[in-house]
Amino acid sequence: MEIYKVILLAIEQGITELLPISSSAHLILSAKLLNFEMDTYFLSLLHLGTTISILIYFSPTLFKDIFKRKTFNFYLKIVLSTIPVAIIGLLFESTIENILRGDLVIVISLILWGIVMITVEKTRKNEKEIDLHDITWKQSLVMGASQILALIPGTSRSGITTISGILTGVNKYVALQYSFILGIPVLLGASGYVLFKNMDVEQFTSTHLLGVIISAVVGILALQLLKKVKRTNWLTVFGYYRIFLGIVILLTILF
DSSP states (O other): OOHHHHHHHHHHHHHHTTTTTOHHHHHHHHHHHTTOOOOHHHHHHHHHHHHHHHHHHTHHHHTSSTTSHHHHHHHHHHHHHTHHHHHHHHHTHHHHHHTTTSHHHHHHHHHHHHHHHHHHHHHSOOOOOOOGGGOOHHHHHHHHHHTTGGGSTTSOHHHHHHHHHHHTTOOHHHHHHHHHHHHHHHHHHHHHHHHHHTOOTTTOOHHHHHHHHHHHHHHHHHHHHHHHSOOSSHHHHHHHHHHHHHHHHHHHHHO
């Protein structure tokens, strides 16, 4: 396993997992360009790294007043909201792995959801920012269920949950933050399941560990940067980027 390829892919994972541009699409395509075998095991390790970054970054929110009823309800909302995607992910694991990772599927997803992101930002009023604990059960469940669509490569889990949050009346930046926290049980569960299923001590190398560490560090830096980015039209910017990337990939397929 060439170490420079692992470093590049880990950096890419740290950035793209936390932006609504689809980390899976970027990693699958980059792995092809680098002639790197992107198996589910390595992909899960990179996701584990960015999950660690989310846990560290949001630790003040996650572990504040943990014995209060409001915090308990917050945890319960997160757990219950991730059950639908966990069930669908397990039931259709082989379909997702073997059929939905095609280039054309990624192209359609990138462009389609890019258009949706632009449309939603231009047509929906941005609500007032609220505390993450104050997101309602309905809003949380809708956002959680929308993660099912993110099982299709090219969709972006953070993107689809942010969109669904906006449509239920959540401020777009709050929706993005909540999408990260919603992703913790999903990413931990999915990564843990794959790693447990493929458990082999000899398979885990120092290069794998490096990939986890780099994706975690870059993930924290990406979250810090995202906090400082101007929040006015960032969904539109990412939407146009997705459309551009989708067109570029389509052209490479055709020609």
